[in-house]
Amino acid sequence: KEPSTPLTDLDCENQAIHLIGRLQHGKALVAINLPAGRFSHASEGTESITGYNLELHPDEWLGNTQIVNLLRRTTAWKGRGPMPVVIEPLAGAPIQGWAYLSETRLVLEWDPTDEVPGMGDDWDLEIRECLERIESTEELDAKIETVTSELRRLCGFDRVMIYRFLHDFSGEVIAESRRDDWEPYLGLRYPAGDIPKPARDLFLRNDLRLIGDVSAASVPIHGEGDLDMSLSRYRQPADVHIEYLKNMGVAASLVTSVRVGSELWGLISCHHGSPRTLSAKDQSRIATLTGHLAVDLSGAAREKKLRSDLACARLANKLVQCVTLTTDWPPVMMSIASEVIETLRADGLALRFGGTTRTHGEGIDAAWVDRLVEAYGKDRRNSVGASDRAPADFPDAGLPPSIGGVLWIPLSNFRNDALLIFRKAQDISISWAGDPARHTEMNDEGKLGPRRSFAIWKENVRGCGEPWSEAELDMASTVRSTLIDIVITTQTFREIIET
Ligand code: BLA
Numbered sequence: 286k287e288p289s290t291p292l293t294d295l296d297c298e299n300q301a302i303h304l305i306g307r308l309q310h311g312k313a314l315v316a317i318n319l320p321a322g323r324f325s326h327a328s329e330g331t332e333s334i335t336g337y338n339l340e341l342h343p344d345e346w347l348g349n350t351q352i353v354n355l356l357r358r359t360t361a362w363k364g365r366g367p368m369p370v371v372i373e374p375l376a377g378a379p380i381q382g383w384a385y386l387s388e389t390r391l392v393l394e395w396d397p398t399d400e401v402p403g404m405g406d407d408w409d410l411e412i413r414e415c416l417e418r419i420e421s422t423e424e425l426d427a428k429i430e431t432v433t434s435e436l437r438r439l440c441g442f443d444r445v446m447i448y449r450f451l452h453d454f455s456g457e458v459i460a461e462s463r464r465d466d467w468e469p470y471l472g473l474r475y476p477a478g479d480i481p482k483p484a485r486d487l488f489l490r491n492d493l494r495l496i497g498d499v500s501a502a503s504v505p506i507h508g509e510g511d512l513d514m515s516l517s518r519y520r521q522p523a524d525v526h527i528e529y530l531k532n533m534g535v536a537a538s539l540v541t542s543v544r545v546g547s548e549l550w551g552l553i554s555c556h557h558g559s560p561r562t563l564s565a566k567d568q569s570r571i572a573t574l575t576g577h578l579a580v581d582l583s584g585a586a587r588e589k590k591l592r593s594d595l596a597c598a599r600l601a602n603k604l605v606q607c608v609t610l611t612t613d614w615p616p617v618m619m620s621i622a623s624e625v626i627e628t629l630r631a632d633g634l635a636l637r638f639g640g641t642t643r644t645h646g647e648g649i650d651a652a653w654v655d656r657l658v659e660a661y662g663k664d665r666r667n668s669v670g671a672s673d674r675a676p677a678d679f680p681d682a683g684l685p686p687s688i689g690g691v692l693w694i695p696l697s698n699f700r701n702d703a704l705l706i707f708r709k710a711q712d713i714s715i716s717w718a719g720d721p722a723r724h725t726e727m728n729d730e731g732k733l734g735p736r737r738s739f740a741i742w743k744e745n746v747r748g749c750g751e752p753w754s755e756a757e758l759d760m761a762s763t764v765r766s767t768l769i770d771i772v773i774t775t776q777t778f779r780e781i782i783e784t
Pocket of ligand 1: 456479495522
């Protein structure tokens with residue numbers, strides 16, 4: 286059957302989810318417009334929750350001093366997402382809530398069932414113990430495992446996963462702690478469109494999202510104009526995501542974002558089979574734990590980068606030495622070929638210089654290297670090139686299928702001289718959570734919705750080399766720019782002597 290709705294109708298990559306104008310069931314929101322000092326927005330039902338007439342001036346509810354104070358603290362807040370605050374109405378009990386700025390408005394949100402933590406409440410003792418257990422796990426892989434089990438103990442969700450974004454924003458569950466009778470998601474891959482860009486962008490600015498009951502009806506937010514809810518805690522999510530969670534059999538979801546540097550490294554995603562809410566206090570604790578994980582990951586990433594930068598720098602140095610040592614440098618460079626390929630986690634290389642091709646490594650044959658360089662070298666003299674599907678990217682060269690990737694380091698601006706590093710082709714198998722080609726499907730209402738089956742769908746990717754990393758490309762560029770000067774100078778020098 287042909288879909289009656291074109292696929293473009295589910296354009297999630299451009300949805301303004303931060304302007305959705307709805308709040309989750311059972312929560313409350315007011316926005317105070319600052320210049321006017323009037324309520325500009327309120328979620329439906331807030332008057333009966335607060336017992337306060339929102340036509341009146343906010344001062345009469347909270348007092349001017351408190352509003353100014355909230356505003357000052359919220360402006361100074363450097364945390365990611367809304368700031369936890371205790372709201373103290375002039376009449377009535379204090380409220381545990383969240384505050385954030387949205388353009389010229391101060392927005393307050395709260396869950397009326399939430400309790401204000403007592404003064405003598407040692408709520409950070411338990412989290413300190415959690416952190417202790419995480420900190421004492423040294424290896425990063427094991428640490429990630431510990432985070433999932435500690436978090437699950439803390440938040441009581443049925444499934445806690447660490448979800449890592451890959452280079453194309455698809456993602457993989459790399460650690461999981463779950464109820465024994467839940468099927469594992471560990472190792473499964475999810476397409477980028479499951480968490481479209483607007484949702485990923487919000488996670489850079491907001492550390493935690495809790496959807497306490499995916500089936501509960503949301504409430505509208507009334508007011509003048511759109512309210513930007515990027516920093517909201519209880520914004521209603523887009524319908525398509527609610528449908529997605531229902532299709533997964535999830536009734537409540539808690540997601541925190543792991544930001545490393547300025548990048549969204551991944552998410553911690555927690556699922557529960559029945560509705561479940563968490564106090565503001567528990568939300569803060571979970572965000573704290575996630576923050577610690579991010580710090581550990583940043584440290585590990587820095588260390589790894591440092592190590593690989595160092596190895597690359599050493600290698601670049603050696604290559605440069607080869608060239609300066611003697612005018613007949615190509616054989617010298619070939620003598621360190623195994624070191625080059627080891628540092629670059631490659632399988633072979635070829636050096637083409639002045640019409641002569643030297644090779645190193647199994648299956649690297651001068652005949653096809655020459656074809657490759659002749660056919661494609663002219664357009665690649667100016668910068669380093671990288672491919673992880675060489676036979677497909679260079680069809681005219683007739684490369685053997687055993688070759689996966691090539692790192693192309695041109696050594697001359699006017700000839701096809703180049704150092705080529707090769708990685709062999711691998712066959713890899715990806716286990717997708719549902720067929721990624723059926724990312725959207727017709728739902729029971731005859732409308733397009735998210736996919737309904739998350740059953741494992743195997744994709745076999747054949748003939749790809751492992752992608753070249755940022756550090757490897759950087760080192761190739763360094764080698765190119767350093768060698769090219771030396772090669773050109775010695776070459777010219779030699780040509781002068783010879784003529
Ligand atoms: C949002 N999708 C999300 C979020 C997650 C996922 C974590 C953020 C949820 C939040 O803000 O609380 C996806 N959750 C996952 C994945 C796992 C998980 C992959 O636990 C893996 C274990 N989704 C679709 C399709 C569309 C789509 C087809 O499947 C659109 C065409 C959209 N996902 C979508 C949108 C949001 C979203 C629009 C943002 C919801 C919002 O914040 O309003």
